[in-house]
Amino acid sequence: MADPLTSAAWWPSPAKLNLFLHILGRYENGYHQLQSLFQMLDYGDRLAFVTDESGSVRLQEPLAGVPNDENLVVRAARLLQPCANLPHAGVTIHLDKQLPMGGGIGGGSSNAATTLVALNVLWQCHLSEDELADIGLSLGADVPIFVRGLTAFAGGVGEQITPVAQPENWYLVVNPGIHISTADVFGADELPRNTAPIDWDSYQFETTGNDCQQIVCDRHPEVAKLLQWLVHYAPSRMTGTGACVFATFTDQNLARQVQAMLPAEWTSFVAKGVNQSPLKQKLQEVNATSDTR
């Protein structure tokens, strides 16, 4: 069937990697104080929004295991609805899901951020980026960084963001096929929670790590096996609370050569690390078009 939506109707919803993830401590509300480098990728899901005056939010393609009312896309749209400057603002949302769920690459948070950024335009809410990031934070710690759409160091629970340009490397991202709950990892007694803070200026991949990696490897030997396989070819690490693992290359062809050798049990994608996310780029294009009208 022909795609009824034009290519211009789609808004990108990119993945991220945590190039490192340190846990410094725990706040009174149970959330953890982190330091991390969020690397935006040029690869991800995409969403399209068909607005109407129904006053309701519909999701056309439900996700297996996620009731529509709990889908972050629907929750984000409903949070924004009171800010719409259109009568009875409603929307049907199309979600083209490519990213594995629960993989530590931020798919759900990114979907929520794309929904906030796109509907802010389409419903004429006129909210600032800061206001959208604040709304996003109420949906999840990772949503604000996707709203801002820049590769950045993050502190606090992940919401204190310092944009930083990184070399735009190529990443082979491998999914061992395990769904890991972020809450389960952060709830683990054996999780290290006292890593000393680092100065952003002195960041190096080699001298940092992922404080969640060891317990995930202990609990899920498949992740340990995958890491052992990948480090033969390139510097590799788990992203977020897992389960995906990435290997870093300066050359796209090398990343694809290693991808071609991966055992069939693991799925993967190759993506470029970008300093500005495809969502931010799309927003700039949309704003430029409306400025010339």
Ligand SMILES: C[C@@](CO)(OP(=O)(O)O)[C@H](O)COP(=O)(O)OP(=O)(O)OC[C@H]1O[C@@H](n2ccc(N)nc2=O)[C@H](O)[C@@H]1O
């Ligand atoms: C730690 C990261 C790194 O990217 O893990 P991934 O989810 O990407 O693997 C994220 O910041 C996660 O962000 P996000 O997935 O939005 O987290 P939330 O929905 O806000 O929280 C999920 C659960 O993780 C725990 N949590 C999350 C963030 C944080 N700084 N401290 C925590 O303790 C809380 O127990 C919370 O119940």
Ligand SMILES: Nc1ncnc2c1ncn2[C@@H]1O[C@H](COP(=O)(O)OP(=O)(O)O)[C@@H](O)[C@H]1O
């Ligand atoms: N639009 C969405 N996309 C993915 N997951 C979603 C979405 N809405 C809600 N979720 C829930 O959020 C959980 C975490 O998803 P995701 O963001 O993909 O993982 P992670 O935080 O590990 O990167 C999923 O297992 C699912 O239950």
